[in-house]
Amino acid sequence: MSGAIIGGATGALTAGLNYALGGVKIIGSAQKTGNLFHRFSSNVQAGKFAMQIGRYSEIGLNSKLKTVGLNGAKRLDVTAVARIGKNKLIEVVSKTQTVLSQQNKINAMIASNPGTTGRVVSWALQHWFYF
Amino acid sequence: MIPSYLKDIGKEIHSNKESTKLKIICTCGCDEFKLFRKKKSREYIKLEKEYEEQFIKEFGRGFEMQSDLNGQVFVIKRNIFGKIVKKTEIKKLDIPLFKNFISVKCSSCCREYILFDENIHGYDAVIEKNQESTIVESKHYSDDSQKIEVIVYYNDDNEEENINDLSVAFGRIKIIKITNNKKITYCDFECE
Incomplete structure (x- = not known):
């Protein structure tokens, strides 16, 4: 009984500290495809979100939208759940995907998650120009 | 995990938590196949x-x-300072999405097998609960025959979804053809 109370109190304190210090939870790992750029690009983008202290509470890598608390079971390369501002959904271009298929995918996801921003990333350095 | 639709023809040659590699062998015992891949029509490519x-x-x-x-969804364009300079409302897309389809025909008995139909195979198709297979009017198989290997990649958290057949909910499929002992990636599709 006392263990549960102490555990609960410690958990709440840790979560509170994490929130106060702007901690961010990373879920999953970047998708492995036949293209090295894809993985690198997903990791760079996730890292960039993680560096914005306090702005995002969770960052999902190749995780389902519902795993990070959004609507839908589809997977995205990077999903950032915002404490402040809009949630961000990132899809990195694969060789077999076209602009049309990417647009279709992002369209459906952000329509079911109102107030969200989605981005298709087509080249590595593009991350640094993304606000 | 072997995709259920490949169980009769897929012999597992390697498997781990993330992926399964299969060698395709016809029920007649032959392992040489002719390949077919659905192509976009000229009109579709133009459109x-x-x-x-x-x-x-x-x-x-x-x-x-x-x-x-x-x-409501908009496509936006920003300037170098991050300010939105263009915003266009997105309505329903007029062009239907092209769905990939790969099948093989046994060189010996001419039986045909579907290796991948994007309409019904792969994670996105499974969670969208697509039921309709791709209709292909005429199949022109390759002239040459080759051995085929298929690698399917899975995510480990698919169990949480209410999916009837988890084996079909792979995230990626790679089809390899082997000609003169050389392995060549024939196609590599991301399905999520």
Whole structure:
């Protein structure tokens, strides 16, 4: 009984500290495809979100939208759940995907998650120009 | 995990938590196949090219979309300072999405098998609960025969979904053809 109370109190304190210090939870790992750029690009983008202290509470890598608390079971390369501002959904271009298929995918996801921003990333350095 | 639709012809040669590699062997015992891959029609290529060229011209190849609080979707363009300079409402797309389809025909007994139908196989198709298979009017198989290997990649958290057949909910499929002992990737599709 006392263990549960102490555990609960410690958990709440840790979560509170994490929130106060702007901690961010990373879920999953970047998708492995036949293209090295894809993985690198997903990791760079996730890292960039993680560096914005306090702005995002969770960052999902190749995780389902519902795993990070959004609507839908589809997977995205990077999903950032915002404490402040809009949630961000990132899809990195694969060789077999076209602009049309990417647009279709992002369209459906952000329509079911109102107030969200989605981005298709087509080249590595593009991350640094993304606000 | 072997995709259920490949169980009769897929002999497992390697498997781990993330992926399964199969060698395709016909029920007659032959392991040489002719390949077929559905191609986009000329009209479709033209339509898609025109749409994409126009879109890329306006918003670039890497683009940004936003939904408002009502779920209405816009494509946006920002300037170098991050300010939105263009915002266009997205309506339903006029062009249907092309779905990939790969099948093989046994060189010996001519039985045909589907290796991948994007309409019904793969994670996205499974969670969208697509039921309809791709209709292919005429199949022109390759003249040469080759041995085939298939690698399917899975995510470990698919169990949480209410999926009837988890084996079909792979995230990626790679089809390899082996000619003169050389392995060549025939196709590699991301399905999520």
